[in-house]
Amino acid sequence: MTGKGGVGKTTVAYALGLTAAAAGKRTIVCEIARQERGSELFGIEPIGFNEVRVGDGLWAISIDPDRMVREYLEVLLPVRAMASLLYRSNLFAYLAAATPGLQEVVSIGKAYELTLDVRRAPGDGRVYDLVIVDSPATGHGVGFLEAPGTFRRIARGGPLADQASRIERMITDPERCGVGIVATPEEMAVNESADLADGLAEAGVALDELYVNELFPDRFSAAEIDEIRAARERVESPALDAAIAEAERAAAQRIELERLRGILPGVPAHELPFLFTSGFGEAELRDLAEELAR
Amino acid sequence: MSAHLETILAGRSICICVGSGGVGKTTTSAAIAVAMAQRGLKVAVLTIDPARRLADSLGLAELGNVPSPVELEEIEGEGELWAMMLDPKATFDEVIQRYSPDEESRQRILGNRIYQQISGALAGSQEYMAMEKLYELDEDEDFDLLILDTPPSRNALDFLDAPRRVTQFVEGRAMRLFVRPTGFGARIAGRGFSVVSSVLRRVTGGDLIADLSEFFSAMAVLLGGFRERAERVEALLRDERTTFLVVTGPAGEPVKEAGYLRGKLAEGDLPLGAVIVNRVHAAADAGDQRLLLADVIGDPDLRDRILAAYEGRRLLAARDRENVATLRSGSPGVPVFEVPELSEEIHDLPGLAEFARLLMPA
Numbered sequence: 231m232t233g234k235g236g237v238g239k240t241t242v243a244y245a246l247g248l249t250a251a252a253a254g255k256r257t258i259v260c261e262i263a264r265q266e267r268g269s270e271l272f273g274i275e276p277i278g279f280n281e282v283r284v285g286d287g288l289w290a291i292s293i294d295p296d297r298m299v300r301e302y303l304e305v306l307l308p309v310r311a312m313a314s315l316l317y318r319s320n321l322f323a324y325l326a327a328a329t330p331g332l333q334e335v336v337s338i339g340k341a342y343e344l345t346l347d348v349r350r351a352p353g354d355g356r357v358y359d360l361v362i363v364d365s366p367a368t369g370h371g372v373g374f375l376e377a378p379g380t381f382r383r384i385a386r387g388g389p390l391a392d393q394a395s396r397i398e399r400m401i402t403d404p405e406r407c408g409v410g411i412v413a414t415p416e417e418m419a420v421n422e423s424a425d426l427a428d429g430l431a432e433a434g435v436a437l438d439e440l441y442v443n444e445l446f447p448d449r450f451s452a453a454e455i456d457e458i459r460a461a462r463e464r465v466e467s468p469a470l471d472a473a474i475a476e477a478e479r480a481a482a483q484r485i486e487l488e489r490l491r492g493i494l495p496g497v498p499a500h501e502l503p504f505l506f507t508s509g510f511g512e513a514e515l516r517d518l519a520e521e522l523a524r
Numbered sequence: 525m526s527a528h529l530e531t532i533l534a535g536r537s538i539c540i541c542v543g544s545g546g547v548g549k550t551t552t553s554a555a556i557a558v559a560m561a562q563r564g565l566k567v568a569v570l571t572i573d574p575a576r577r578l579a580d581s582l583g584l585a586e587l588g589n590v591p592s593p594v595e596l597e598e599i600e601g602e603g604e605l606w607a608m609m610l611d612p613k614a615t616f617d618e619v620i621q622r623y624s625p626d627e628e629s630r631q632r633i634l635g636n637r638i639y640q641q642i643s644g645a646l647a648g649s650q651e652y653m654a655m656e657k658l659y660e661l662d663e664d665e666d667f668d669l670l671i672l673d674t675p676p677s678r679n680a681l682d683f684l685d686a687p688r689r690v691t692q693f694v695e696g697r698a699m700r701l702f703v704r705p706t707g708f709g710a711r712i713a714g715r716g717f718s719v720v721s722s723v724l725r726r727v728t729g730g731d732l733i734a735d736l737s738e739f740f741s742a743m744a745v746l747l748g749g750f751r752e753r754a755e756r757v758e759a760l761l762r763d764e765r766t767t768f769l770v771v772t773g774p775a776g777e778p779v780k781e782a783g784y785l786r787g788k789l790a791e792g793d794l795p796l797g798a799v800i801v802n803r804v805h806a807a808a809d810a811g812d813q814r815l816l817l818a819d820v821i822g823d824p825d826l827r828d829r830i831l832a833a834y835e836g837r838r839l840l841a842a843r844d845r846e847n848v849a850t851l852r853s854g855s856p857g858v859p860v861f862e863v864p865e866l867s868e869e870i871h872d873l874p875g876l877a878e879f880a881r882l883l884m885p886a
Binding site: 384387471473476482510 | 637725728773777809810816
């Protein structure tokens with residue numbers, strides 16, 4: 231899942247997770263961020279670098295690249311003592327900081343590991359049917375997916391480069407990996423989605439779905455809006471003002487929604503409603519999940 | 525509101541807007557630039573956002589790596605408005621050019637395979653380049669006010685640390701280890717370094733280490749210039765000519781982010797001028813409207829739908845009121861400005877001028 235900042239990428243990722251889990255898929259949502267939001271959404275203890283169960287058939291993990299390094303080395307190096315040595319010397323951390331793409335390779339590397347049929351990471355070896363990655367906001371979004379290729383080109387050889395190649399093959403295999411773009415139906419978010427779609431095409435990554443989030447209800451017909459405006463001429467009423475403001479917003483959103491569809495005609499667009507709520511929690515996620523299941 | 529944004533900006537020559545994604549940070553930066561240009565200043569607005577949002581806001585198709593003038597005819601302005609979008613790669617090349625003692629060192633770096641990939645990828649490099657550009661414009665050009673639009677908030681923090689981080693990185697242990705993995709570096713790492721080093725080579729392949737080593741030795745000649753410049757950039761951020769504005773939206777998540785940013789600014793001893801809350805739903809609480817509607821709307825079903833819209837609006841207004849109150853109580857001594865939700869998106873200069881009137885009434 232990717233998209234411009236502030237469009238609800240994380241909530242849509244979890245809602246999709248709930249939908250997939252309800253359909254019988256063992257699903258995990260990976261947040262790649264310094265601060266995860268899942269614990270707040272589900273009202274649970276902070277989600278760390280462990281696979282945490284957040285619902286029936288749904289797990290979550292927060293991927294922090296710094297903490298990833300040790301496990302990564304252990305998976306990569308056959309002799310544990312060697313991994314431990316490399317980790318303790320901090321040399322690999324320096325290397326990760328210095329080498330373009332390596333940090334991202336390590337983050338995506340974890341998501342990749344979660345997709346394996348035989349898990350290599352320490353833990354109970356749970357196998358997932360679907361891994362949903364909540365990637366960093368656009369601008370870094372495509373760069374993030376391109377990182378394994380960038381790194382492979384720099385490193386040329388060695389086990390790390392081989393691993394980067396495997397990840398790159400997965401990302402560019404439309405059978406195994408697809409991107410969902412989350413956007414709000416607003417001009418700038420739509421423009422950014424179009425840029426993102428171009429970036430994905432260039433990177434050879436399949437764009438599977440669009441999620442158009444926070445759509446205001448389209449409650450009134452054109453004739454009704456005229457009637458409301460006429461009534462507003464006669465009386466002062468915040469209710470009529472609210473109806474007019476909402477109708478204007480909804481109409482502007484429909485224009486942007488259609489524009490997005492026009493720019494990306496072959497990509498299915500899921501519509502998600504704006505939720506009139508003061509807080510966002512599991513109940514709201516379930517509402518969105520229900521919409522997605524339709 | 526206790527103060528006017530104009531008084532906060534008076535006498536400042538640098539204004540840095542920080543905030544999470546999707547809160548209207550770019551629009552706010554551009555609108556402040558428009559407002560100050562209308563008041564007779566020569567203003568430049570810089571964005572490092574790769575998605576060209578400022579270009580959208582200013583109705584420009586393309587922005588280069590130097591500020592270009594924006595025609596103010598449409599909105600009447602006494603001053604000048606300039607805008608630019610930062611090209612991190614080009615700025616990085618310029619920086620290399622500036623600090624290279626000779627052509628040979630310059631070519632050695634620009635031609636390095638690691639360098640060619642690094643400008644967008646090195647953590648904080650994009651942010652560092654924005655600082656570079658800001659400093660350069662402050663030094664070399666005669667703008668009265670420079671307004672910087674930063675990337676979303678978690679990055680904005682990288683951005684604050686960027687000058688120090690890039691210098692530390694370039695002169696740090698990592699570099700020394702890679703430059704002289706058998707001499708000085710080995711002494712730092714202590715005994716067993718050669719074992720560690722050979723394990724690392726085993727993981728990465730020898731080429732990568734060789735290339736990194738080459739890159740860092742090429743960069744070494746630039747180090748003095750980098751460090752000195754980074755110190756001056758850092759001083760500029762804390763200068764009394766500089767002010768930070770935290771931009772946020774009224775929903776729970778951005779408000780929380782704004783609080784986090786405010787704390788980080790305080791921690792870094794960076795001057796917070798004001799908090800700006802965009803898209804606030806105005807209070808619409810006028811009690812039950814059912815009777816009133818019955819007089820003017822005949823269809824009961826339509827009346828119900830109008831009431832539903834009203835209910836939604838009231839809920840959002842209550843949410844926003846509560847969140848703005850939280851922001852205010854969390855920022856004692858810092859003015860909080862609200863901009864109401866607008867029915868249309870802003871994509872041109874008259875729109876920015878309208879936004880500016882709401883934020884900074886004449």
